Amino acid sequence: MKRLTELIADAVGDAFYQCSYSPEYGLVTLSNRPDLCQFQCNGALTAAKAYKKAPIIIADEITKVLKEHPEFKEVTSVMPGFINITMEDSFIVSYLNAMTGAYKYGCEEIGDNKTIIVDYGGPNVAKPLHVGHLRTAIIGESIKRIGRFIGYKMLGDVHLGDWGLQIGLIIAELKRRSPELIYFEEDYEGEFPMKAPFSIAELEEIYPAASSRAKINTDFMEEAKQATFLFQQGHRGYIALWEHILNASIEDLKKNYADLNVYFDLWKKESDAQPYIPKMIEDLKNKGFAYLSEGALVVDVKEDGDTKDMPPCILVKSDGATLYSTTDLATIIERMELYCPQEIVYIVDKRQELHFEQVFRCAKKAKLVSTKTKLTFLGFGTMNGKDGKPFKTRDGGVMRLEQLIKEARDKVCHRVTENKAIPEEEAKEISRKVGVAALKYSDLSNQISKDYMFDVDRFTSSEGNTGPYIIYTVVRIKSILNRFYSMNSGYGNDGVDGCIQLPCSGNERNLMLKLTQFNEVIINSFIDYSPHKICQFIYDLSNEVNRFYYENRIISEQNPSKQTSWIKLISLGRDILVTCLDLLGIEVPDRM
Structure with missing residues (x-):
């Protein structure tokens, strides 16, 4: 399915064309003022420069054409040239009903089975995982899952350090x-x-x-x-x-x-790249890329336009030892030979940016990668303690990852055990899932490059923008649906017949609008490598679900048609939330 904004943009672009402007100016986005309208088009502002007209004149022309479309409920032009759009409820509902019956709820598979390798994890053998390994694992797993969901062939590589x-x-x-x-x-x-x-x-x-x-x-x-x-x-x-x-x-x-619910497709190691190093070094020397400088073998990676000093990429030290850059270049050769990826994404600490910039420039200069292969550095910020410094144990040491998971699990365990109907073993498993969800969501809800403060009390709360709050919302929907189907056993496992109907209130309309954004959010979160966009989406969606729940008595509703519509609506809400959580690598228990 096309994204909802694309469908609207088709009509807006056609309006630009009818008014003798290029249809490319018909780009539509979600409104940044939802109190005024649902969608907006700023194309008149851009077109004004090309056509040497006041943007408000162009906006007025487009608005006049769009008002003739029955799907457009309200279209207004606003100074200096914005086009504000609100669609008819029937248009939104039609899109939602199409989502309910579509594969992956209509999300576009834009990947075309192109191969992308995600290099994340990076632990050294013989060493336990610690909190420093958390971000790369969580971020990499999510990006891999999102890409796979939209049709890319994603290969997650742990890239073990085993040669030093x-x-x-x-x-x-x-x-x-x-x-x-x-x-x-x-x-x-x-x-x-x-x-x-x-x-x-x-x-x-x-x-x-x-x-x-x-x-x-x-x-x-x-x-x-x-x-x-x-x-x-x-x-x-x-x-x-x-x-x-x-x-x-x-x-x-x-x-x-x-x-952590993290799984790798490839368990490749630094040692796997070692056989490629001798020939690589020989080739770089023979082609004139590598030369001796103060006894070390280096490749100059400066480029015209550099505003900062760019040191050469060192391949072999003066004592004959190779470095990480040598292994990373050889690993690129290995990956190109074995998998021929369209892109390799490195998810590492942002403080390693210079190292990878040198490696990438060397690889491109020496044509170790094809011109079609993109090398991407995705640097993450630091997880800090309440003192603003990198997170440590109470005695100042580096906390092991299993200890961090236990701390989060223990924080939620006492809340779960308050429900005496849940057996002890199930309570432990629920605590594990919710504890890990708290860790992962707290990380992924931040922009990748930003540092953030780790606060286990806040992150494990079932209120606010937290993993437990999102999970609690899903569990609440499941509970409502279980009660409904237990009281209406004739529906079976296939759910109710019928479809989602026109909204009866503003809260219901807002929930519908939020659900239609699923396709767009997933695509954009992958294109920008920004899982935090999914987090923001499901937090907003959870809020809309809960507002709708508090406003309407779904189980006791006497109008069968209205009740069926509501059941279909919250079922879609559950499915979208569960799908998004899975893309973040978060498991959802059946109850809490």
Whole structure:
């Protein structure tokens, strides 16, 4: 289905054409003054420059034509040249009824199965997830889901960090603790054990211990660097340990991400890109892109028009070591070879913008990506505590993600357990879903690039612009529908017959208008990579649903035709809310 504003714009564009202006000026948007009108067109202001006429004269001409259309209830021209539009209720209701029977409620599938890779997650193996991993996971999962909903082939890649010094640190620490392990026998040629010599809990203790030791013991740091070098050169025992580290870490990461309702299509790693590096470097040198500067191999990425200093992209340091930029460029080559995406979106901390700008410029300059492939940096802001500084535990440490989830879950648990009709196990599951919803919604309701203050008490409240409030609204609609169908069992699972009818009140009309915006909101939230637009939409929609609910006694309504219309209307409201929450990666319980 076309977006409602597009349907109206077709008529407005035709009016411009009838008045001898280009129909492109007929663009229609939602009104920014809903107290005055439902929609607006500002095309007369733009057309005035091209046709050298006063905008109000053009607006008056267009208004005169549109008044002849039966679907337009009221059209007015307002100085200096705005066109205010209010549509007939029958036009809005017709669109709603089409939505109820349409696939995905009429949302356009604009993606045409084009491939987009979303690089989000980015954890390092052998390290537990912490609050710093929250935003990339939540944002990336939502963007992936929205894109998939509108017809793109979305591939979410976790892009594990598994090739750096942390592997050498773990190996060196293991060797210090258990030198008798066969992984450290230089002349061992047999098979290595299938079972790892450590549990995930032990692994998560080993890395910070090794990291702390390396900071105060230079000899140990040298051992770790040597272990890293030997591992990267293919040392059999160290490769076997690395595989154990990977397997244990990935299993634990999948469990932790599942708690957030986050799932990846690709579990690619930094190590997967390593085979591409030697040829890439050789090609960049042979083609004259890479050159030596103070002993390092670099690529100049300055461009005409730069207003700030742009350092070169370093490929190989003077000591022969490669960097993140090297791996990121090789990963681009790998992705182009395996998936040939139309776009790669990187969801990372906005403080990494310079790094990715260098990588993107290098990739384009050296033609590592096709001219049709877009490289997008989507930088997110910081989640801060009440002190305005990056969120920490009470003792100043970095909070583990599972602890943050538990804190949110515990905050809502006591409210859920107030309902004695809910069994204990179900109450725990509801608390988990609502707690995670509070975390995710509080994050996604902010513009991605903005910092925001984390306040668990406010975010877990069932009032205001929060995840629990939206979920509570859905649960309320479900409860109404369950009561209705239990009292009218003859309708079965297919719902009531009939259709949505003309509104009986202003609140009902407002609810209808809000529902018609679904298509537009979903498309725009993806085009702009702005999940917060969906959050704002469902908050506004929830408010309209609740106003409608308080105004009308749906269950006791005596007019069957009116009651059927209301049931259809709130059913659509439920479906739209549940769909939007799913696009945000939020699960909805059946009751609270």
